[in-house]
Amino acid sequence: METLQTIFSRKSVKTYTGEAVPQDKRDTVIKAALSSPVGMGKFENVHLTVIENKELLNEIDRNAAAFFGDPSRTPLYNAPILVVVSTPNQGNVDSANAAMIVHNMCLAAIDLGMGSCAIYGATAALANNADLVAKLNLPEGFVPTGSAVFGPTEATYELREIPMDKMTVAYID
Numbered sequence: 001m002e003t004l005q006t007i008f009s010r011k012s013v014k015t016y017t018g019e020a021v022p023q024d025k026r027d028t029v030i031k032a033a034l035s036s037p038v039g040m041g042k043f044e045n046v047h048l049t050v051i052e053n054k055e056l057l058n059e060i061d062r063n064a065a066a067f068f069g070d071p072s073r074t075p076l077y078n079a080p081i082l083v084v085v086s087t088p089n090q091g092n093v094d095s096a097n098a099a100m101i102v103h104n105m106c107l108a109a110i111d112l113g114m115g116s117c118a119i120y121g122a123t124a125a126l127a128n129n130a131d132l133v134a135k136l137n138l139p140e141g142f143v144p145t146g147s148a149v150f151g152p153t154e155a156t157y158e159l160r161e162i163p164m165d166k167m168t169v170a171y172i173d
C-alpha cells in the first residue's frame with residue numbers, strides 16, 4: 001500500500017481471527033516500531049515488550065476487563081500479539097514517544113494486511129497491577145505507557161471518507 005493510502009484507509013480493528021502472526025510480519029512491525037522518532041533521540045527511554053504468550057495475554061485481558069468493571073469485555077480483542085511500550089515516566093514526551101511507536105506499528109500492520117489497534121485502556125490497567133507488570137521484566141523504573149495489538153483479521157480496508165471538519169482546524173494566514 002502507498003503511504004497515503006494506508007493512512008487514509010486506516011482504522012482501528014477490534015476483531016481478530018485468532019491466527020498467529022507469521023514471524024517475518026511480526027519482525028517487520030517491530031522494525032517499524034524501531035523506526036519511530038523518539039524525543040531528543042533518547043532511544044534508551046523506550047522499552048518494547050512483545051507478548052505472544054497466550055497465558056499472559058489472557059491475564060492482561062482479564063485484568064483490564066476487571067479494571068473496567070465488565071468481565072464480558074475482551075479489551076485485547078483476542079489478538080495474537082500485544083506490544084507494550086514502556087517508558088521511565090508517563091509525562092508529555094514519554095507519552096508522545098509511546099504514541100509514535102504505537103502508531104508506526106499500527107500502520108505497518110495494516111500495510112502487511114493485518115488489523116491493528118492502539119490499546120491504552122488495558123495498558124493503564126496493566127500499569128496499575130504491580131504483579132502483572134513484574135511479569136514483563138521491565139528495566140528498573142520503567143512503566144507501561146502505551147501498547148498496540150495486531151494480527152490477522154477479516155476486516156478489510158478501503159479509503160475512508162475524511163471530512164475536512166472532522167477535527168477543528170484553524171488556519172492562520
Ligand SMILES: Cc1cc2nc3c(=O)[nH]c(=O)nc-3n(C[C@H](O)[C@H](O)[C@H](O)COP(=O)(O)O)c2cc1C
Pocket residue numbers: 010011012013014117118119120121122
Ligand atoms: C491514544 C489512543 C488510545 C486508544 N486506546 C484504545 C483502547 O484502549 N482500546 C480500544 O479499543 N481502542 C483504543 N484506541 C482506538 C480509538 O478508539 C480509535 O482510534 C477511535 O475510536 C477512532 O477510530 P479509528 O481509529 O477507527 O479511526 C485508542 C486510540 C488512541 C489514539
